[in-house]
Amino acid sequence: MKKLILIFLVFNFVGCTNNKYQEKISNSVRQKFQSKLKPLNKPNYYKIMGRIPTGSELELGRQLFSDTILSRNNDVSCATCHLSNHGFADGNTLNVGTMGKGGPNGDNVGHNFDTGKLSVDRSLGDDGMGFVGQHHMFRNSLSTINVVYRAAQGDDEGLFHDGRFGSIQFQVLLPIHTSEEMCGTNPLPIPAKHKNPFMEMGPIFKSPVKLTHAHSFNAVTGADTGKFNAQPIVVKGVPARRPNGSISVPTRNECLAIAIAKLRLIPKYQKMFKEVYNTSEITDKHLSMALSSFVMTHVSDNSPYDKFVRGENSLSLKQLRGLAMFFTPLGQKVTIDKEVISGTGCIGCHGPPHFGGNSYASLGVRSDHRSPLSRPVSTVSSRGGFFNRPRVQRGLVPTCHIKDVTVSGNYAPDIGRANGSFNEDDCFKFRVPPLRNVIETYPYFHHGTETAVGSTTKSLHQRSLQALKNVLLYHLRGPISIKNYARSNYLKPFFDEFYQTDLLIPYYKQQFTRDAVDVKKVFPMKISDSELNDLLEFVSYGLWDKQAVRNGSLGNDISHPEKVLSGFRPSITRDNGNQLELPSSARAP
Numbered sequence: 001m002k003k004l005i006l007i008f009l010v011f012n013f014v015g016c017t018n019n020k021y022q023e024k025i026s027n028s029v030r031q032k033f034q035s036k037l038k039p040l041n042k043p044n045y046y047k048i049m050g051r052i053p054t055g056s057e058l059e060l061g062r063q064l065f066s067d068t069i070l071s072r073n074n075d076v077s078c079a080t081c082h083l084s085n086h087g088f089a090d091g092n093t094l095n096v097g098t099m100g101k102g103g104p105n106g107d108n109v110g111h112n113f114d115t116g117k118l119s120v121d122r123s124l125g126d127d128g129m130g131f132v133g134q135h136h137m138f139r140n141s142l143s144t145i146n147v148v149y150r151a152a153q154g155d156d157e158g159l160f161h162d163g164r165f166g167s168i169q170f171q172v173l174l175p176i177h178t179s180e181e182m183c184g185t186n187p188l189p190i191p192a193k194h195k196n197p198f199m200e201m202g203p204i205f206k207s208p209v210k211l212t213h214a215h216s217f218n219a220v221t222g223a224d225t226g227k228f229n230a231q232p233i234v235v236k237g238v239p240a241r242r243p244n245g246s247i248s249v250p251t252r253n254e255c256l257a258i259a260i261a262k263l264r265l266i267p268k269y270q271k272m273f274k275e276v277y278n279t280s281e282i283t284d285k286h287l288s289m290a291l292s293s294f295v296m297t298h299v300s301d302n303s304p305y306d307k308f309v310r311g312e313n314s315l316s317l318k319q320l321r322g323l324a325m326f327f328t329p330l331g332q333k334v335t336i337d338k339e340v341i342s343g344t345g346c347i348g349c350h351g352p353p354h355f356g357g358n359s360y361a362s363l364g365v366r367s368d369h370r371s372p373l374s375r376p377v378s379t380v381s382s383r384g385g386f387f388n389r390p391r392v393q394r395g396l397v398p399t400c401h402i403k404d405v406t407v408s409g410n411y412a413p414d415i416g417r418a419n420g421s422f423n424e425d426d427c428f429k430f431r432v433p434p435l436r437n438v439i440e441t442y443p444y445f446h447h448g449t450e451t452a453v454g455s456t457t458k459s460l461h462q463r464s465l466q467a468l469k470n471v472l473l474y475h476l477r478g479p480i481s482i483k484n485y486a487r488s489n490y491l492k493p494f495f496d497e498f499y500q501t502d503l504l505i506p507y508y509k510q511q512f513t514r515d516a517v518d519v520k521k522v523f524p525m526k527i528s529d530s531e532l533n534d535l536l537e538f539v540s541y542g543l544w545d546k547q548a549v550r551n552g553s554l555g556n557d558i559s560h561p562e563k564v565l566s567g568f569r570p571s572i573t574r575d576n577g578n579q580l581e582l583p584s585s586a587r588a589p
């Protein structure tokens with residue numbers, strides 16, 4: 001007994017001094033970086049949306065977010081690629097959307113159709129005609145967390161890896177009419193044999209659907225309307241055959257119209273839309289309002305960092321040292337309790353309170369060649385939409401790719417920000433990713449190429465840590481000279497031990513710092529293992545708000561529902577949340 005008490009006392013005493021010591025360091029770090037420790041304010045919904053979403057509006061959004069009814073083949077929902085157990089990203093390198101084949105466990109989503117009353121007869125094959133989509137998404141899924149802070153209404157900048165859109169209200173409709181995501185490239189089923197619910201003015205289109213969010217340009221003439229929403233479009237139905245006799249593959253706007261027409265057929269949705277928006281008819285505008293208000297409640301603002309800024313003693317000693325490194329410019333040192341620590345200059349790009357999301361830089365990260373965007377611009381016509389040929393023809397696509405310099409065979413790096421800005425200075429730059437909850441959004445970089453390859457652990461968390469460590473090492477190595485490049489390598493795995501590097505991105509384009517330093521002298525930066533671990537601790541745990549994927553910022557439920565209003569099985573994930581091991585089929589060859 002005596003012994004126990006003694007142990008207790010000693011333990012308590014040590015704990016106490018530790019706390020005191022930590023408090024001391026905590027205070028001194030807080031003092032040192034006072035001017036840079038920016039707090040994250042609660043989103044001002046009224047200012048952003050002109051209203052504060054109600055509980056029933058957010059519940060409607062929650063249902064729609066997980067409902068496969070929005071995809072043309074009823075197989076994929078937003079939640080397929082934005083999962084709460086992956087920080088609202090998806091754990092894949094490049095996802096596969098509707099009609100998808102592949103995926104982390106090789107699952108063929110096309111086989112998993114439900115037989116709800118709206119689903120097409122699948123007896124002929126995956127899509128009724130034996131077509132199976134295999135399009136990879138063009139980039140790694142981004143998290144929906146904190147998009148609310150980048151949702152300046154009407155602004156044309158800030159969202160996506162290339163920042164090409166700003167309006168979240170419009171953005172939430174894009175996946176529905178993007179072929180790789182929810183629209184698909186499969187034609188309509190043959191009406192002769194099977195009753196076609198998508199026929200012109202057929203049963204699904206009881207009345208025409210008027211879309212207010214029309215696409216930005218006429219795909220045939222290339223005439224640019226200048227703005228999204230510019231031209232309302234009326235879709236009466238989808239003809240089984242086009243005027244030239246070919247079988248219909250629904251266009252982007254038709255896919256959106258089909259989704260609306262399907263929603264109108266579900267009495268439960270009709271009732272709920274009426275309740276929320278007091279409308280007799282569901283429109284794309286209401287759909288956008290419900291989806292966007294829901295994703296705008298995915299907020300991370302209560303991490304240990306935030307508590308620390310508010311004066312709490314919430315960061316561990318390692319995290320405090322990591323913060324000091326993160327907040328100190330490259331080439332400078334900072335002394336914490338007599339310990340001299342190297343600055344790593346992260347703050348120059350990943351600045352608080354968002355730790356990224358508002359600027360662009362080129363780190364020369366290799367693109368995944370399976371992405372439709374990893375192609376020389378001359379072949380870009382193979383996919384439609386935003387990166388479509390008319391823009392190329394009209395000279396709007398900036399010349400980032402130069403034969404023999406940035407093109408190798410059929411591979412050329414994703415041009416990144418230049419897609420959105422059409423400015424050649426932006427070639428190969430990507431949005432600096434916001435780092436809040438980054439530990440949950442494995443894998444990393446614009447095509448998800450940082451996957452902790454070589455790591456043998458099955459734990460997603462351990463893999464995420466390993467991958468993040470590689471990401472940090474990649475940054476600290478700095479730009480590499482094109483001289484070391486063996487061009488024949490381009491199809492090899494994108495890893496040289498720790499780093500993927502795109503040696504097709506010229507050295508002078510690679511921008512690893514914004515500090516006024518001599519890059520050649522600073523990089524590769526040598527820091528000790530314990531310094532690296534401190535930085536990793538801060539990035540992975542110091543910025544982690546665990547509640548962000550559990551509770552919406554307006555007190556709303558943001559979990560994935562067991563059942564959705566359409567009656568379809570909600571598509572939450574294609575592998576039951578076990579996206580731990582990426583089999584070789586899901587990796588770059």
Ligand code: HEC
Nearest residue numbers: 077078081095096097139140141142159160161172175181
């Ligand atoms: C097949 C996978 C897939 C589906 C389905 C999907 N997304 Fe995404 N989402 C992505 C990818 C990939 C990106 C990044 C695209 C880019 O940067 O070019 C993204 C980006 C986003 C973003 C922007 C985040 C940011 O920080 O800029 C939001 C918001 C979003 N998706 C919401 C949705 C909603 C709402 C739906 C359903 C209507 C949806 N997504 C369906 C894959 C998907």
Ligand code: HEC
Nearest residue numbers: 344345346349361365430431432433444445446511512513
């Ligand atoms: C010059 C600007 C710049 C600096 C300085 C910088 N980063 Fe980055 N960081 C980026 C860009 C750009 C990307 C995305 C690159 C891509 O996807 O191609 C990125 C990606 C990341 C990622 C991956 C996140 C994800 O979701 O994929 C992490 C983690 C990260 N940076 C942490 C850091 C840390 C820690 C430091 C300091 C050592 C740092 N960064 C310094 C620009 C910068």
